[in-house]
Amino acid sequence: MGTFPDKKSSDHIAVIGGGWAGCAAAVTLAKAGKRVSLFEAGRTLGGRARRVDIDGRTLDNGQHILLGAYRSTLSVMKTAGIDADRAMLRLPLQMRYPAGADGMDFVAPRLPAPWHVLAALFRATGLTREDKLALARFSTTARWMGWQLHEDCSVAELLDRFDQTDRLNRLMWTPLCIAALNTPPQRASAQVFLNVLRDSLGARRAASDMLIPRTDLTALFPQQAAAFVESRGGSVTCGQAVASISAAEGRWNVAFRQAAGTQSFDGVIVAVAPESAADLLDGLCDTTMLRAFAYEPITTCYLQYPAHVRLPQPFFALTDDAGIAAWGQFVFDRGQLGDVAADAGLLAVVVSAAGDAIAEGHAALVAGIAIQLARQLGDPLLQTPLWSKVISEKRATFSCTPGLLRPDNAGMPAGLALAGDYVAGDYPATLEGAVRSGVAAAGLFS
Incomplete structure (x- = not known):
């Protein structure tokens, strides 16, 4: 990597892209005393984890769960003045599956690690006894291995190597793999999966906690990040797409699509999607x-029911079955998370790795999921929602396959850096990966 220019608190740094990676970079720079200019091409901050306004409703482009293990995310949120305990429901x-789903009920008690997992397994x-022994064997062996493989393989191969049962794979490992990596176990990286398990199941108890946003994703962090940057003398501009980046006498010129002329900066962080980053960096580095x-x-299916409809708990896992169009993997009761008056009766169903699910169209997806909810939750009313909306991010994440090579900043020119959940690191395409x-x-x- 080239030598960066002399670091000064007066450095003016451009951040291109207002997703979670760009916002985390902007907050970190502003905290360090840098002057920051953040540019986002869209109208709303957040990238692939943002607020969307549809039919007079405020929704998200995807339902998310964070983990207590997301140390970088929680740290940068704190810097931006966010009280995570108020902004998210900690479970x-x-x-846990509904009674009609032929599932399992696994809840970790508030005990020190690793006793919380062992107690949850016992209860x-x-x-079956065989399932529980297999899960205990996996956890023990993975710890003994230091959560590290000599050579990466697929998650399916790892589970087979550890003699995991079919039922445990179906009810525990496959949903966790898809939720964490958004890649089916047959082609998902076992090492990256182990990295996530290491930092959650293999760490202190609080690290395994599940954190569910109480507010929309833009308000959860990007909006607060923008306010923090502006309070430190920086600027945040939405609806401003960058056309090109070029070097000029030790500085970087940034040209915009909607406006003539350029702006000059001491450094630039490119925090946009891989294809867009490649276009901006073409000729400057290897793309x-x-x-x-x-x-x-990833697809999220929102279904509105009468306001009195309420799940027994904030979210459930669901058993999915493509053969009967039961595509849902998790269902969230939005009325138990945010503004109850506005979201009462609103359920959000997540379909990760959703390529096959959306192939037949949105109407078929909604119909299949509504029937799935009615059957598994034992409530015929759920078969006929009052309103529905399907939001699909067709390129929500990169496919996290074994041995995948990911770009880093080693070959970037001086004063130019890359950020995004796809940049080389331990984590898959998650909010934590982006923030890190x-x-x-x-x-x-710095």
Whole structure:
């Protein structure tokens, strides 16, 4: 990596892209005393985890769960003045299915690690003795291995190697793999999966907690990040797409699509999607890896029911079955999370790695999920929602396959850095992966 210019508190740094990586970079730079100009092409901050306004409703482009293990995310949120305990509902590690789903009920008690997992396993219902022994064997062996493989393989191969049962794979490991990596176990990286388990199941008890946003995703962090940057003398501009970046006498010129002329900066962080980053960086560095990613979709199906409809708990896992169009993997009761008056009766159903699910169209997806909810939750009313909306991010995440090569900042020109959930690191395409990359990119200018 080239030598960065002399670091000064007066450095003016441009951050291109207002997703979670860009916002994390901007907050970190502003905290360090840098002057920051953040540019976002869209009208709303947040990137692939943002607020959307549809039919007079405020929704998200995807329902998310964070983990207590997301140390970088929680740290940068605190810097931006966000009280995570108020902004998110904290629940213990759990995998709970409705009674009609032929599932399991696994809830970790408030005990020190690793006793919380062992106690949850002992108390779990819906698992046989063989299932429980297999899960205990996996956890023990993974710890003994230091959560590290000599050579990466698929999650399916790892589970087979550890003699995990079919039922445990179906009810526990496959949903966790898809939720964490958004890639089916047959082609998901076992090492990246182990990295996530290491930092959650293998760490202190609080690290395994599940954190569910109480507000929309833009308000959760990006909006507060923008306010923090502006309070430190920086600027945040939405609806401003960058056309090109060029070097000029030790500085960087940034040209915009909607306006003539350019602005000059001491440094630039590129925090946009891989293809867009490749276009901006073409001719400045090797963009081969940026153009080589395959992608996985995520779909969220929102279904509105009468306001009195309420799930027994904030969210459930669901058993999915493509053969009967039961596509849902998790269902969230939005009325128990945010503004109850506005969201009462609103359910959000997540379909990760959703390529097959959206192939037949949105109407068929909604119909299949509504029937799935009615059957598994034992409530015929759920078969006929009052209103529905399907939001699909066709390129929500990169396909996290074994041994995948990801770009880093080692070959970037001086004063130029890359940030995004696809940048090389331990994590898959998660909010934590994005934030970590943003913080690391900003650190290059400190």
